[in-house]
Amino acid sequence: MATSSTTTYSPSQSLEKRQQQQQRRRLFREIDWKRSDGREFHQCRPAFLRTGAASAAAGSAYVEFGTTKVIVSVFGPRESKKAMMYSDIGRLNCNVSYTTFSAPIRGQGSDHKEYSLLLHKALEGAIILETFPKTTVDVFALILESGGSDLPAIISCASLALADAGIMMYDLVSAVSVSCFGANLVIDPMAEEEACQDGSLMITCMPTRHEITQLTLTGEWSTAKINENIDNYTVTLSLLLYYR
Protein backbone atom coordinates (compact mmCIF):
# COMPACT_ATOMS: atom_id res chain seq x y z
CA MET A 1 0.00 0.00 0.00
CA ALA A 2 1.18 3.53 -0.69
CA THR A 3 2.61 5.51 2.12
CA SER A 4 1.01 8.92 2.13
CA SER A 5 4.30 10.71 2.66
CA THR A 6 5.68 9.95 -0.82
CA THR A 7 4.91 12.51 -3.47
CA THR A 8 4.45 11.38 -7.03
CA TYR A 9 4.20 13.13 -10.37
CA SER A 10 3.05 12.18 -13.82
CA PRO A 11 5.87 11.86 -16.36
CA SER A 12 3.75 13.41 -19.13
CA GLN A 13 3.80 16.86 -17.46
CA SER A 14 6.85 17.68 -19.45
CA LEU A 15 8.19 20.81 -21.05
CA GLU A 16 7.39 19.51 -24.53
CA LYS A 17 3.72 19.25 -23.60
CA ARG A 18 3.68 22.86 -22.47
CA GLN A 19 5.38 24.04 -25.65
CA GLN A 20 2.84 22.12 -27.73
CA GLN A 21 0.05 23.82 -25.82
CA GLN A 22 1.48 27.26 -26.55
CA GLN A 23 1.90 26.43 -30.22
CA ARG A 24 -1.69 25.33 -30.39
CA ARG A 25 -2.83 28.52 -28.73
CA ARG A 26 -1.05 30.54 -31.40
CA LEU A 27 -2.52 28.35 -34.13
CA PHE A 28 -6.07 28.91 -32.90
CA ARG A 29 -5.64 32.68 -33.33
CA GLU A 30 -5.42 32.25 -37.09
CA ILE A 31 -8.37 32.22 -39.43
CA ASP A 32 -7.82 28.85 -40.98
CA TRP A 33 -6.53 25.82 -39.14
CA LYS A 34 -7.19 22.11 -39.02
CA ARG A 35 -8.78 20.46 -36.00
CA SER A 36 -6.55 17.76 -34.67
CA ASP A 37 -9.10 15.02 -35.34
CA GLY A 38 -9.72 16.23 -38.91
CA ARG A 39 -13.24 17.51 -38.35
CA GLU A 40 -14.84 20.55 -39.97
CA PHE A 41 -15.52 23.47 -37.62
CA HIS A 42 -19.23 22.72 -37.71
CA GLN A 43 -19.02 18.98 -37.42
CA CYS A 44 -19.79 16.99 -34.27
CA ARG A 45 -17.77 14.02 -33.10
CA PRO A 46 -19.17 10.58 -33.76
CA ALA A 47 -21.57 9.65 -30.98
CA PHE A 48 -22.59 6.37 -29.46
CA LEU A 49 -25.63 6.11 -27.24
CA ARG A 50 -27.08 3.14 -25.42
CA THR A 51 -29.81 2.78 -22.81
CA GLY A 52 -30.12 0.13 -20.13
CA ALA A 53 -26.43 -0.04 -19.25
CA ALA A 54 -26.89 -0.83 -15.56
CA SER A 55 -29.49 -3.24 -14.16
CA ALA A 56 -29.42 -2.01 -10.55
CA ALA A 57 -30.90 1.34 -11.57
CA ALA A 58 -34.46 2.15 -12.65
CA GLY A 59 -33.02 3.51 -15.87
CA SER A 60 -29.56 4.13 -17.22
CA ALA A 61 -27.71 5.27 -20.30
CA TYR A 62 -24.17 5.31 -21.61
CA VAL A 63 -22.95 7.95 -24.03
CA GLU A 64 -19.73 8.44 -25.94
CA PHE A 65 -18.99 11.69 -27.78
CA GLY A 66 -15.62 10.95 -29.29
CA THR A 67 -13.40 10.21 -26.30
CA THR A 68 -15.84 11.65 -23.74
CA LYS A 69 -17.53 8.73 -22.02
CA VAL A 70 -20.36 9.18 -19.56
CA ILE A 71 -22.65 6.80 -17.71
CA VAL A 72 -25.85 7.97 -16.01
CA SER A 73 -28.12 6.00 -13.69
CA VAL A 74 -31.58 7.12 -12.60
CA PHE A 75 -33.11 5.87 -9.36
CA GLY A 76 -36.69 6.35 -8.30
CA PRO A 77 -39.15 7.90 -8.02
CA ARG A 78 -38.43 6.96 -4.41
CA GLU A 79 -39.17 8.32 -0.98
CA SER A 80 -37.73 11.79 -0.35
CA LYS A 81 -35.33 12.26 2.53
CA LYS A 82 -37.07 12.43 5.90
CA ALA A 83 -35.88 15.98 6.48
CA MET A 84 -37.52 17.25 3.29
CA MET A 85 -40.69 19.32 3.49
CA TYR A 86 -43.92 18.01 2.01
CA SER A 87 -44.13 18.80 -1.67
CA ASP A 88 -47.00 18.52 -4.16
CA ILE A 89 -44.60 18.00 -7.00
CA GLY A 90 -41.69 15.62 -7.36
CA ARG A 91 -38.10 16.50 -6.67
CA LEU A 92 -35.12 16.07 -8.91
CA ASN A 93 -31.73 15.37 -7.37
CA CYS A 94 -28.62 15.46 -9.55
CA ASN A 95 -25.04 14.51 -8.88
CA VAL A 96 -22.09 14.51 -11.26
CA SER A 97 -18.73 12.99 -10.40
CA TYR A 98 -15.49 12.22 -12.20
CA THR A 99 -13.41 9.07 -12.01
CA THR A 100 -9.80 9.47 -10.92
CA PHE A 101 -8.62 8.35 -14.35
CA SER A 102 -10.96 10.56 -16.40
CA ALA A 103 -8.29 13.21 -17.07
CA PRO A 104 -4.76 12.60 -18.40
CA ILE A 105 -3.31 13.50 -15.00
CA ARG A 106 -4.71 11.43 -12.14
CA GLY A 107 -7.14 13.53 -10.13
CA GLN A 108 -9.04 13.08 -6.93
CA GLY A 109 -12.24 11.97 -8.61
CA SER A 110 -14.58 14.17 -6.64
CA ASP A 111 -18.09 15.47 -7.10
CA HIS A 112 -18.51 18.31 -9.51
CA LYS A 113 -20.85 20.78 -7.81
CA GLU A 114 -21.16 23.18 -10.75
CA TYR A 115 -22.10 20.48 -13.24
CA SER A 116 -24.53 18.93 -10.74
CA LEU A 117 -26.33 22.24 -10.50
CA LEU A 118 -26.31 22.91 -14.25
CA LEU A 119 -27.57 19.39 -14.95
CA HIS A 120 -30.41 19.94 -12.51
CA LYS A 121 -31.37 23.23 -14.14
CA ALA A 122 -31.18 21.79 -17.64
CA LEU A 123 -33.47 18.86 -16.87
CA GLU A 124 -35.90 20.46 -14.45
CA GLY A 125 -37.93 22.13 -17.16
CA ALA A 126 -38.29 19.01 -19.25
CA ILE A 127 -39.56 16.63 -16.57
CA ILE A 128 -43.24 16.57 -15.63
CA LEU A 129 -42.61 16.78 -11.90
CA GLU A 130 -46.34 16.71 -11.09
CA THR A 131 -46.44 13.01 -11.99
CA PHE A 132 -44.53 11.89 -8.91
CA PRO A 133 -45.58 14.03 -5.92
CA LYS A 134 -43.82 13.62 -2.55
CA THR A 135 -41.02 11.58 -4.08
CA THR A 136 -37.55 12.16 -5.49
CA VAL A 137 -35.90 11.10 -8.71
CA ASP A 138 -32.13 10.77 -8.42
CA VAL A 139 -29.95 11.33 -11.47
CA PHE A 140 -26.35 10.29 -10.93
CA ALA A 141 -23.68 10.77 -13.58
CA LEU A 142 -20.16 9.41 -13.68
CA ILE A 143 -17.63 10.64 -16.22
CA LEU A 144 -15.44 7.71 -17.16
CA GLU A 145 -13.29 9.65 -19.55
CA SER A 146 -13.24 13.38 -20.06
CA GLY A 147 -12.43 14.44 -23.59
CA GLY A 148 -14.10 17.84 -23.77
CA SER A 149 -17.77 18.92 -23.98
CA ASP A 150 -18.47 16.93 -20.85
CA LEU A 151 -21.57 18.76 -19.73
CA PRO A 152 -23.48 18.41 -23.03
CA ALA A 153 -22.70 14.70 -22.96
CA ILE A 154 -23.95 14.41 -19.36
CA ILE A 155 -27.18 16.24 -20.12
CA SER A 156 -27.97 14.24 -23.26
CA CYS A 157 -27.12 11.03 -21.46
CA ALA A 158 -29.22 11.93 -18.41
CA SER A 159 -32.28 12.64 -20.51
CA LEU A 160 -31.95 9.24 -22.16
CA ALA A 161 -31.58 7.57 -18.77
CA LEU A 162 -34.70 9.36 -17.50
CA ALA A 163 -36.61 8.15 -20.53
CA ASP A 164 -35.30 4.64 -19.92
CA ALA A 165 -36.56 4.83 -16.32
CA GLY A 166 -40.01 5.75 -17.60
CA ILE A 167 -40.03 9.22 -16.02
CA MET A 168 -42.59 11.44 -17.76
CA MET A 169 -40.95 14.21 -19.77
CA TYR A 170 -42.17 16.80 -22.23
CA ASP A 171 -39.39 15.84 -24.61
CA LEU A 172 -35.87 14.48 -24.65
CA VAL A 173 -33.23 17.07 -23.90
CA SER A 174 -30.18 17.34 -26.10
CA ALA A 175 -27.23 19.59 -25.62
CA VAL A 176 -24.23 20.85 -27.53
CA SER A 177 -21.47 23.32 -26.86
CA VAL A 178 -19.68 25.74 -29.15
CA SER A 179 -16.28 27.30 -28.61
CA CYS A 180 -15.27 30.67 -29.94
CA PHE A 181 -11.75 31.30 -31.24
CA GLY A 182 -11.22 34.81 -32.58
CA ALA A 183 -13.33 34.82 -35.74
CA ASN A 184 -14.08 31.11 -35.74
CA LEU A 185 -16.78 29.07 -34.08
CA VAL A 186 -16.11 25.44 -33.35
CA ILE A 187 -18.83 22.99 -32.45
CA ASP A 188 -18.44 20.13 -29.94
CA PRO A 189 -14.93 21.13 -28.80
CA MET A 190 -12.38 18.65 -27.51
CA ALA A 191 -10.55 19.13 -24.20
CA GLU A 192 -7.47 20.65 -25.87
CA GLU A 193 -9.65 23.13 -27.74
CA GLU A 194 -11.64 23.99 -24.62
CA ALA A 195 -8.38 24.77 -22.85
CA CYS A 196 -7.55 27.54 -25.33
CA GLN A 197 -10.98 28.95 -26.16
CA ASP A 198 -11.91 32.65 -25.94
CA GLY A 199 -15.49 31.91 -25.04
CA SER A 200 -17.97 29.10 -24.97
CA LEU A 201 -21.67 28.67 -25.39
CA MET A 202 -23.72 25.70 -24.35
CA ILE A 203 -27.27 25.23 -25.46
CA THR A 204 -29.73 22.64 -24.17
CA CYS A 205 -33.01 22.25 -25.93
CA MET A 206 -36.07 20.11 -26.40
CA PRO A 207 -35.89 19.73 -30.17
CA THR A 208 -39.45 18.71 -31.05
CA ARG A 209 -40.90 21.56 -29.01
CA HIS A 210 -38.26 24.07 -30.16
CA GLU A 211 -37.73 25.13 -26.58
CA ILE A 212 -34.47 25.98 -24.93
CA THR A 213 -34.07 24.76 -21.36
CA GLN A 214 -30.65 26.19 -20.70
CA LEU A 215 -28.22 28.55 -22.34
CA THR A 216 -24.86 29.36 -20.84
CA LEU A 217 -22.39 31.83 -22.22
CA THR A 218 -18.91 32.39 -20.93
CA GLY A 219 -16.04 34.51 -22.22
CA GLU A 220 -15.95 37.08 -25.02
CA TRP A 221 -18.92 37.22 -27.37
CA SER A 222 -20.43 39.85 -29.65
CA THR A 223 -24.22 40.18 -29.90
CA ALA A 224 -24.22 39.27 -33.58
CA LYS A 225 -22.34 36.11 -32.86
CA ILE A 226 -24.73 35.08 -30.12
CA ASN A 227 -27.69 35.45 -32.46
CA GLU A 228 -25.92 33.44 -35.10
CA ASN A 229 -25.34 30.71 -32.58
CA ILE A 230 -28.83 30.46 -31.28
CA ASP A 231 -29.85 29.68 -34.85
CA ASN A 232 -27.13 27.10 -34.84
CA TYR A 233 -29.00 25.05 -32.33
CA THR A 234 -30.66 23.33 -35.25
CA VAL A 235 -27.40 21.42 -35.27
CA THR A 236 -28.43 19.89 -31.99
CA LEU A 237 -31.45 18.56 -33.80
CA SER A 238 -29.17 16.42 -35.82
CA LEU A 239 -27.73 15.07 -32.58
CA LEU A 240 -31.19 13.96 -31.58
CA LEU A 241 -31.46 11.92 -34.74
CA TYR A 242 -28.91 9.56 -33.24
CA TYR A 243 -31.33 8.72 -30.44
CA ARG A 244 -34.05 7.29 -32.59
Next chain:
Amino acid sequence: MEVEAYRRLFPLPYYERHLAESVRPTPASRPIPDTTVAVAPSPPPTGPPSSKVGDTTMLAAIKLEVMTPGAESPDQGSLGIEFHMPPICSPLVRPGRPAEVAPVISKQISDVVMSSGVIDLKELSLINGKAAWMAYLDIYCLNADGSLFDAALLSAIAAFSNLQIPLVSVNEDGRVIAVSGKLQEESKLELVNKEKRKLSLRSTPFSLTCMLHKNYIFADPTAEEESIMDTVVTVVIDSLGRLVSVYKAGGSVLVYNSALQECIILAKKRAEELQKILADALSPQMDLDSD
Protein backbone atom coordinates in the same frame (compact mmCIF):
# COMPACT_ATOMS: atom_id res chain seq x y z
CA MET B 1 -50.88 -14.55 -3.57
CA GLU B 2 -48.90 -13.77 -6.66
CA VAL B 3 -45.41 -15.20 -6.83
CA GLU B 4 -43.71 -11.84 -7.24
CA ALA B 5 -45.55 -10.36 -4.24
CA TYR B 6 -44.69 -13.42 -2.14
CA ARG B 7 -41.04 -13.05 -3.14
CA ARG B 8 -41.01 -9.43 -2.00
CA LEU B 9 -42.95 -9.87 1.23
CA PHE B 10 -41.46 -13.14 2.45
CA PRO B 11 -38.08 -13.42 0.76
CA LEU B 12 -36.63 -15.98 3.13
CA PRO B 13 -39.49 -18.54 2.99
CA TYR B 14 -39.55 -17.98 -0.77
CA TYR B 15 -35.89 -18.89 -1.02
CA GLU B 16 -36.16 -21.81 1.36
CA ARG B 17 -38.99 -23.37 -0.61
CA HIS B 18 -36.90 -23.17 -3.75
CA LEU B 19 -33.89 -24.61 -2.00
CA ALA B 20 -35.88 -27.56 -0.71
CA GLU B 21 -36.36 -28.46 -4.38
CA SER B 22 -32.66 -27.78 -5.10
CA VAL B 23 -33.56 -24.91 -7.41
CA ARG B 24 -32.02 -21.47 -7.30
CA PRO B 25 -34.62 -18.73 -7.62
CA THR B 26 -32.47 -16.40 -9.69
CA PRO B 27 -33.77 -15.45 -13.16
CA ALA B 28 -32.37 -18.52 -14.82
CA SER B 29 -31.40 -21.51 -12.71
CA ARG B 30 -27.75 -21.37 -13.68
CA PRO B 31 -25.03 -22.19 -11.20
CA ILE B 32 -22.68 -19.37 -12.14
CA PRO B 33 -23.63 -16.37 -14.28
CA ASP B 34 -21.85 -15.43 -17.47
CA THR B 35 -18.55 -13.71 -17.01
CA THR B 36 -16.88 -11.46 -19.53
CA VAL B 37 -13.69 -9.49 -19.49
CA ALA B 38 -12.98 -6.73 -21.99
CA VAL B 39 -9.59 -5.12 -22.28
CA ALA B 40 -9.51 -1.75 -23.97
CA PRO B 41 -6.44 -0.95 -26.02
CA SER B 42 -6.48 2.67 -24.94
CA PRO B 43 -3.28 4.65 -24.91
CA PRO B 44 -0.89 4.15 -22.01
CA PRO B 45 -0.65 4.76 -19.14
CA THR B 46 -4.38 4.12 -18.85
CA GLY B 47 -5.78 0.82 -19.94
CA PRO B 48 -9.31 0.65 -18.66
CA PRO B 49 -10.46 -2.94 -18.85
CA SER B 50 -13.87 -3.84 -17.60
CA SER B 51 -15.13 -7.08 -16.21
CA LYS B 52 -18.65 -8.30 -15.88
CA VAL B 53 -19.76 -11.14 -13.64
CA GLY B 54 -23.46 -11.65 -14.19
CA ASP B 55 -24.80 -8.12 -13.82
CA THR B 56 -22.01 -6.86 -11.60
CA THR B 57 -19.83 -4.58 -13.73
CA MET B 58 -16.42 -3.22 -12.83
CA LEU B 59 -14.16 -0.76 -14.60
CA ALA B 60 -10.51 -0.64 -13.61
CA ALA B 61 -7.68 1.58 -14.79
CA ILE B 62 -4.08 2.07 -13.83
CA LYS B 63 -2.28 5.41 -13.84
CA LEU B 64 1.47 5.36 -13.52
CA GLU B 65 3.26 8.14 -11.72
CA VAL B 66 6.87 8.55 -10.73
CA MET B 67 8.04 8.54 -7.13
CA THR B 68 11.25 8.37 -5.18
CA PRO B 69 11.50 4.95 -3.60
CA GLY B 70 11.87 4.72 0.13
CA ALA B 71 15.25 4.08 1.78
CA GLU B 72 14.30 0.59 2.94
CA SER B 73 13.35 -0.60 -0.57
CA PRO B 74 15.33 1.44 -3.13
CA ASP B 75 14.72 -1.03 -5.96
CA GLN B 76 10.96 -1.31 -5.64
CA GLY B 77 7.97 0.53 -7.01
CA SER B 78 4.71 0.83 -5.20
CA LEU B 79 1.03 0.06 -5.64
CA GLY B 80 -1.98 2.05 -4.56
CA ILE B 81 -5.26 0.20 -4.91
CA GLU B 82 -8.59 1.84 -4.39
CA PHE B 83 -12.10 0.51 -4.88
CA HIS B 84 -14.85 3.05 -5.49
CA MET B 85 -18.60 2.68 -5.32
CA PRO B 86 -20.05 5.78 -6.99
CA PRO B 87 -23.78 6.43 -6.44
CA ILE B 88 -24.58 5.15 -9.94
CA CYS B 89 -23.83 1.55 -8.99
CA SER B 90 -26.58 0.77 -6.55
CA PRO B 91 -29.77 2.31 -5.12
CA LEU B 92 -28.26 1.90 -1.65
CA VAL B 93 -25.37 4.30 -2.24
CA ARG B 94 -26.16 8.02 -2.00
CA PRO B 95 -23.81 10.86 -2.91
CA GLY B 96 -21.85 12.23 0.01
CA ARG B 97 -22.34 9.01 1.96
CA PRO B 98 -19.76 6.53 0.69
CA ALA B 99 -20.68 2.87 0.92
CA GLU B 100 -19.24 1.12 3.95
CA VAL B 101 -18.11 -1.91 1.99
CA ALA B 102 -15.96 0.09 -0.44
CA PRO B 103 -12.93 0.59 1.87
CA VAL B 104 -13.26 -3.00 3.07
CA ILE B 105 -13.03 -4.31 -0.48
CA SER B 106 -10.13 -1.91 -1.23
CA LYS B 107 -8.18 -3.37 1.63
CA GLN B 108 -9.04 -6.97 0.76
CA ILE B 109 -7.97 -6.50 -2.84
CA SER B 110 -4.69 -4.85 -1.95
CA ASP B 111 -3.99 -7.55 0.66
CA VAL B 112 -4.61 -10.28 -1.89
CA VAL B 113 -2.52 -8.60 -4.59
CA MET B 114 0.37 -7.96 -2.22
CA SER B 115 0.33 -11.33 -0.44
CA SER B 116 -0.15 -13.51 -3.50
CA GLY B 117 3.02 -11.99 -4.97
CA VAL B 118 1.36 -11.65 -8.37
CA ILE B 119 3.30 -8.46 -9.01
CA ASP B 120 7.02 -8.17 -8.51
CA LEU B 121 7.48 -4.65 -7.19
CA LYS B 122 11.05 -4.71 -8.48
CA GLU B 123 9.64 -4.59 -12.01
CA LEU B 124 8.26 -1.15 -11.20
CA SER B 125 11.70 0.22 -10.45
CA LEU B 126 13.21 2.73 -12.90
CA ILE B 127 16.51 3.93 -11.46
CA ASN B 128 17.74 2.22 -8.35
CA GLY B 129 17.21 4.49 -5.34
CA LYS B 130 16.16 7.49 -7.48
CA ALA B 131 12.94 6.80 -9.32
CA ALA B 132 10.29 4.12 -9.45
CA TRP B 133 6.74 3.76 -10.67
CA MET B 134 3.84 4.27 -8.35
CA ALA B 135 0.92 2.39 -9.93
CA TYR B 136 -2.47 3.73 -8.93
CA LEU B 137 -5.15 1.17 -9.61
CA ASP B 138 -8.67 2.53 -9.37
CA ILE B 139 -11.59 0.15 -9.63
CA TYR B 140 -15.04 1.60 -10.16
CA CYS B 141 -18.16 -0.43 -9.61
CA LEU B 142 -20.60 0.59 -12.35
CA ASN B 143 -23.36 -1.83 -11.42
CA ALA B 144 -23.51 -3.66 -8.11
CA ASP B 145 -25.31 -6.98 -8.15
CA GLY B 146 -23.54 -9.05 -5.53
CA SER B 147 -20.10 -10.69 -5.23
CA LEU B 148 -18.34 -7.36 -5.70
CA PHE B 149 -15.00 -8.64 -4.46
CA ASP B 150 -14.80 -11.39 -7.10
CA ALA B 151 -15.53 -9.01 -9.96
CA ALA B 152 -13.21 -6.34 -8.57
CA LEU B 153 -10.31 -8.76 -8.21
CA LEU B 154 -10.86 -10.06 -11.74
CA SER B 155 -10.81 -6.53 -13.15
CA ALA B 156 -7.70 -5.68 -11.11
CA ILE B 157 -5.85 -8.68 -12.53
CA ALA B 158 -7.04 -7.84 -16.04
CA ALA B 159 -5.79 -4.27 -15.61
CA PHE B 160 -2.35 -5.43 -14.49
CA SER B 161 -2.14 -7.94 -17.35
CA ASN B 162 -2.91 -5.18 -19.81
CA LEU B 163 -0.67 -2.51 -18.30
CA GLN B 164 1.74 -0.97 -20.76
CA ILE B 165 4.55 1.02 -19.28
CA PRO B 166 5.50 4.10 -21.33
CA LEU B 167 9.06 4.78 -22.45
CA VAL B 168 10.67 7.34 -20.21
CA SER B 169 13.88 9.28 -19.98
CA VAL B 170 15.48 11.59 -17.44
CA ASN B 171 15.95 15.29 -18.18
CA GLU B 172 18.61 17.67 -16.84
CA ASP B 173 16.68 18.41 -13.65
CA GLY B 174 16.59 14.73 -12.79
CA ARG B 175 12.88 14.48 -13.44
CA VAL B 176 11.50 11.55 -15.36
CA ILE B 177 9.70 12.52 -18.57
CA ALA B 178 7.64 10.48 -20.98
CA VAL B 179 9.10 9.95 -24.43
CA SER B 180 6.46 9.75 -27.12
CA GLY B 181 6.94 8.10 -30.51
CA LYS B 182 7.81 11.27 -32.39
CA LEU B 183 10.24 12.62 -29.85
CA GLN B 184 12.01 9.31 -29.64
CA GLU B 185 13.97 9.85 -32.86
CA GLU B 186 14.81 13.52 -32.31
CA SER B 187 15.89 13.39 -28.71
CA LYS B 188 19.34 12.31 -27.73
CA LEU B 189 17.99 11.45 -24.32
CA GLU B 190 18.84 8.05 -23.07
CA LEU B 191 15.88 5.79 -22.49
CA VAL B 192 15.70 4.37 -19.02
CA ASN B 193 13.41 1.44 -19.60
CA LYS B 194 13.87 -0.13 -23.01
CA GLU B 195 12.82 -3.48 -21.61
CA LYS B 196 10.30 -3.89 -18.83
CA ARG B 197 7.39 -2.54 -20.84
CA LYS B 198 4.93 -5.07 -19.48
CA LEU B 199 4.61 -6.66 -16.08
CA SER B 200 5.28 -10.36 -15.93
CA LEU B 201 2.55 -11.61 -13.66
CA ARG B 202 3.27 -14.64 -11.56
CA SER B 203 0.51 -16.98 -10.39
CA THR B 204 -2.59 -14.83 -10.69
CA PRO B 205 -5.20 -14.98 -7.91
CA PHE B 206 -8.89 -15.63 -8.61
CA SER B 207 -11.71 -15.70 -6.12
CA LEU B 208 -15.15 -17.14 -5.57
CA THR B 209 -17.66 -15.98 -3.00
CA CYS B 210 -20.08 -18.57 -1.68
CA MET B 211 -23.15 -17.90 0.37
CA LEU B 212 -24.09 -20.31 3.12
CA HIS B 213 -27.60 -20.84 4.39
CA LYS B 214 -28.55 -23.77 6.62
CA ASN B 215 -26.88 -26.64 4.81
CA TYR B 216 -26.93 -25.09 1.35
CA ILE B 217 -24.03 -23.47 -0.52
CA PHE B 218 -24.64 -21.04 -3.35
CA ALA B 219 -21.79 -19.77 -5.44
CA ASP B 220 -21.59 -16.17 -6.58
CA PRO B 221 -24.61 -14.62 -4.78
CA THR B 222 -26.59 -11.77 -6.32
CA ALA B 223 -27.39 -8.53 -4.46
CA GLU B 224 -30.85 -9.89 -3.64
CA GLU B 225 -29.42 -13.06 -2.14
CA GLU B 226 -26.86 -11.06 -0.18
CA SER B 227 -29.61 -8.91 1.28
CA ILE B 228 -31.61 -11.92 2.50
CA MET B 229 -28.90 -14.21 3.81
CA ASP B 230 -25.79 -13.01 5.53
CA THR B 231 -23.05 -15.63 5.72
CA VAL B 232 -20.48 -15.51 2.96
CA VAL B 233 -17.18 -17.27 2.49
CA THR B 234 -14.70 -15.82 0.01
CA VAL B 235 -11.95 -18.12 -1.16
CA VAL B 236 -9.00 -16.83 -3.18
CA ILE B 237 -6.96 -19.38 -5.11
CA ASP B 238 -4.04 -18.67 -7.40
CA SER B 239 -3.52 -20.09 -10.87
CA LEU B 240 -1.33 -22.89 -9.50
CA GLY B 241 -4.17 -24.02 -7.25
CA ARG B 242 -2.64 -22.69 -4.05
CA LEU B 243 -4.87 -21.15 -1.41
CA VAL B 244 -4.24 -17.40 -1.01
CA SER B 245 -6.96 -16.41 1.41
CA VAL B 246 -10.17 -17.62 3.00
CA TYR B 247 -12.44 -14.96 4.41
CA LYS B 248 -15.49 -15.60 6.52
CA ALA B 249 -16.54 -12.65 8.62
CA GLY B 250 -18.88 -14.12 11.19
CA GLY B 251 -22.49 -14.43 10.12
CA SER B 252 -25.35 -16.49 11.45
CA VAL B 253 -24.17 -19.76 9.92
CA LEU B 254 -21.29 -21.60 11.55
CA VAL B 255 -19.31 -23.66 9.11
CA TYR B 256 -18.10 -27.23 9.35
CA ASN B 257 -14.83 -28.21 7.78
CA SER B 258 -16.66 -30.14 5.09
CA ALA B 259 -18.61 -27.06 3.93
CA LEU B 260 -15.45 -25.00 3.83
CA GLN B 261 -13.73 -27.69 1.81
CA GLU B 262 -16.69 -27.72 -0.58
CA CYS B 263 -16.23 -23.94 -1.04
CA ILE B 264 -12.55 -24.41 -1.79
CA ILE B 265 -13.31 -27.07 -4.41
CA LEU B 266 -15.84 -24.74 -6.03
CA ALA B 267 -13.30 -21.90 -5.98
CA LYS B 268 -10.71 -24.11 -7.65
CA LYS B 269 -13.11 -24.92 -10.47
CA ARG B 270 -13.99 -21.26 -10.80
CA ALA B 271 -10.33 -20.21 -10.88
CA GLU B 272 -9.75 -22.51 -13.84
CA GLU B 273 -12.74 -21.03 -15.67
CA LEU B 274 -11.66 -17.47 -14.94
CA GLN B 275 -8.14 -18.16 -16.08
CA LYS B 276 -9.47 -19.28 -19.43
CA ILE B 277 -11.81 -16.28 -19.73
CA LEU B 278 -8.97 -13.90 -18.93
CA ALA B 279 -6.61 -15.58 -21.38
CA ASP B 280 -9.25 -15.33 -24.11
CA ALA B 281 -9.77 -11.63 -23.37
CA LEU B 282 -6.06 -10.89 -23.51
CA SER B 283 -5.18 -13.02 -26.54
CA PRO B 284 -6.27 -10.63 -29.34
CA GLN B 285 -4.08 -8.06 -27.63
CA MET B 286 -1.09 -10.32 -27.94
CA ASP B 287 -1.73 -10.90 -31.62
CA LEU B 288 -1.57 -7.16 -32.16
CA ASP B 289 1.72 -6.95 -30.35
CA SER B 290 3.37 -9.59 -32.47
CA ASP B 291 2.42 -7.93 -35.77
